[in-house]
Amino acid sequence: MMKNYSFIRVIGAFALIVSMLSCYNGFAQEEEATEPVKERPARPAFESGLLFDAATTTIQSAKTLEMIIQHRFGTMDNGASDLFGIWAPSNIRLGMNFSILNNLMVGIGTTKYNKMQDIQIKYNILQQTRSNKIPVTVSVYEVIGIDGSADDKFGVNYKFTNRFNYHTQVIISRRFNDMFSLQLAPAFTHYNSIDSTLDHDRISISFAGRIKFSPQSSVIIGGDFPLQIQGISEHTKEYNDNATMMKPNICIGYEVSTSTHAFHLYLASAQGILPQENIMFNRNDFFDKGILIGLNITRLWSF
Amino acid sequence: MKNSVKLVAIFGIAVLYMTINIAMIQKPGGPWDIPAKYKTMKSTIKAGDASINTTGKELYNKHCKSCHGAKGLGDGPKAANLKTSTGDFSAKKFQDQSDGEIYYQSFIGRDEMPNFEKKITDEADRWAVIYFMRTMKK
Structure with a gap:
């Protein structure tokens, strides 16, 4: 059941980082001919380090603690009988992020x-x-998940490492102007232990955007698209062609940002909150009764 | 008899409520003790810079408006919960201060006025906020 693909994962992440650095050198060379300008960092592309369930390139100032509450209700397909998913089983995440440096954040x-x-x-x-x-701003982002389910979920040859899963992402964002920002984020996801009908590894591509329509309010949109790549699949092409594809996690919502808070109220398709859960397991189709309501609240403290 | 007890109780509660309210009336913050280096501080942007009505306005709305109000009159929705009056940015008393004095009060802060150095990290953006506050002059 368990298969170790960490080598492929490391190679994948390395290749992505190298390609990003190559782009940077290209940009730098183009500017060499122009007059030297006193460089000032652009204002953050996004108000918060979090957009729906995705990370953005925004990192708060050093020594800032960010508390995060993320909530996703059930899907709305049962209509009024469970108040459009609000009374259905929901998923919740509580998190804390701390900015060690202006460009380095750790979180649990x-x-x-x-x-x-x-x-x-x-x-x-x-x-x-x-x-x-x-x-552009370029971030590398890693999420290590540890599944706390009962031991028997992981098969007969249980090892603690079976519980681990990894999401490695390179996030490229650009603040085009005060109103519009966009980011693109290829990622590699790996589960140490997964159902035999699925692959341990998956490559995905995510995007997120923001259109600010008032000083504190924005329309936000995002999507995570899992890619079915035969070259990294453990199953035959014939099997994959007949298997049910995982669905993209599409999100659209409203953001209000204040000095210390960011609020997101949105519609999404996936009910997972960690990105690896949505990329590996989402079967809800945004365009076919797979919509749910989600909300996020963040709070900042500076030290 | 019961009615008169009720009346006395209501009157007592009303007096108590008014006493508490009087005790909670906001007081002016008193004079600021501003270090000399801030008093003579010079802006890194020029008056009329394009960022004043874009970045300055946006950052003011995000970080300042909830207490100081959209026009700097001190009538933001959170102002009522403060012990100290937030002052009036449109008044001559405020506008007569040097840019550096406003900088210190706005970004270093004291007591209920928080420090904003980590919220607005870019120096020129801070000056854009100050110059935006200058536009509130009556």
């Missing part, structure tokens, strides 16, 4: 589904500048 959290504990780290390797010498 606990999620209701699968009693998942998580450790997160996010590091900004590039910061967009106002002069556009560096046109």
Whole structure:
């Protein structure tokens, strides 16, 4: 049941980082001919380090603690009988992020589904500048999940490492102007232990965007798209062609941001909260009765 | 007899409520003790900079408006919960201060006025907020 793909995972993450750094060198060379400009970092592309269940490139100032409450109700397909999912079983995550440096954040959290504990780290390797010498912010983001379910979920040859799952992501964002920001985030997800009908590894691509329509309010949109790549699949093409594909997690909502808070109220399809859960297991179709209501609240304390 | 007890009780509660309210009336914050280096501090942006009505306005609305109000009159929704009056940014007394004095009060803060150095990290953005507050002058 258990299969170790950490080598492939490391290679995948390394290749993504190298490609990002190559892009940076390319950008830098183009600007060498222009006059030197005193570089100022651009303002963050997003108000919070969190957008729906996804990470953004935003990292709060050093020594800032961010408390996160994430909540997803059940799907709305039962209509008024369970008040459009509000009375249905819901998923909740409580998390704490701490910015060690202006470009380094660590976090911990606990999620209701699968009693998942998580450790997160996010590091900004590039910061967009106002002069556009560096046109994008690039973050590397890792989420390590530890499934707290009963031992028998992991088969007869139980080992503690079976509980681990990993989500490695490179996030590239750009604040185009005060109103519009966009980010793209390829990712590699690995579960040490997973049902034999599924693959241990999956590559995905995520995007997120923000359109600010008032000083504190924005329309936010996001999507996580799991990719079925035969080259990394453990199953035959014939099997995969007949298997039920995992569905993209599509989110659209409203964000209000204040000095110390960010609030998100949104519609989403996946009920997981950690990104690896949504990429690996989401079967809810946003366009076919798979919509649910979600909300996030963040609170900042500076030290 | 019962009615007169009720009346006395209501009167007593009303007096108590008014006493508490009087005790909670906001007081002016008193003079600021501003270090000399801030008093003479110079802005890194020029008056009329394009960022004043974009970045300055946006950051003011995000970080300041909830207490100080949209026009700086001190009538934001959170102002009523403060012990100290937030002052009036449109008044001559406020506007007559040097840019550096406003900088210290706005970003270093004291007591109920929080420090905003970590919320608004860019120096030029801070000056954009100060110059936006200058536009509130009557």
